[in-house]
Amino acid sequence: MPAEFDRYAAGGYSKILLDPIRGRFAGAQFYFRRKLILLREFCRQRGIETERADWLDVGCGDGGLLKMGQPYFRSAAGCDVSEGMLRECAGLHVKQQDSPRRVPFDDASFDIVTVVCVYHHVEPADRPALTADVSRVLKPQGLLCIIEHNPFNPVTQFVVWRHPVDAHAHLLAAGVMRRLAQAAQLEILTTRYFLLFPERFYSSLAGAEARLSSFPLGGQYAVFCRKR
């Protein structure tokens, strides 16, 4: 059965994503850049050298984060259930998933796994098995970073509500995401809310955004976990 996102890939995913509110907040590349800043900053604080890490992006879509992020890692790979989205990943090491619950890589093969804006598109019944399989491909002590829309942010709610790509989305609060990770035997390290200030203010307000990151204000959040 074709994956839901094959349809959006066929129409040009980046064009479908265009939204006046989203666009006024930040340019398309900033959303990826901000996530890489968050991930690399967290790794730096924890003494994790990303240049020596093998990275997997689960639900990589058309590879936007991978393309921007791969220079910072020893290796970068991706996977997704949508063949159409993966067709946009030319030049990247990507594999198609044959199941929404399985990640097509060997046990303990990655130091860092990211799952970005994916879970709200995953059927609730598939989420525990997907999380357990994400944990399977992490090396012991490996880092998992799950990024999701913050359902407590009214602008996020509004953008999701009106956007066709999110027609079947079910947003997850950070607490729900943390419980899923804990059930997969992952240790929760921290939760950080971000995308609080628009791109044009970010460079002057990055410090304020960091200080407010434990409050559920930003448009998205990241749950950082470690494999036991």
Ligand SMILES: C[S@@+](CC[C@H](N)C(=O)[O-])C[C@H]1O[C@@H](n2cnc3c(N)ncnc32)[C@H](O)[C@@H]1O
């Ligand atoms: C909103 S897009 C995000 C893509 C990318 N992570 C990004 O941030 O641009 C959601 C992606 O999740 C993928 N997806 C949905 N269910 C999935 C699952 N169970 N496993 C892996 N990917 C999935 C979709 O095919 C789609 O490419």
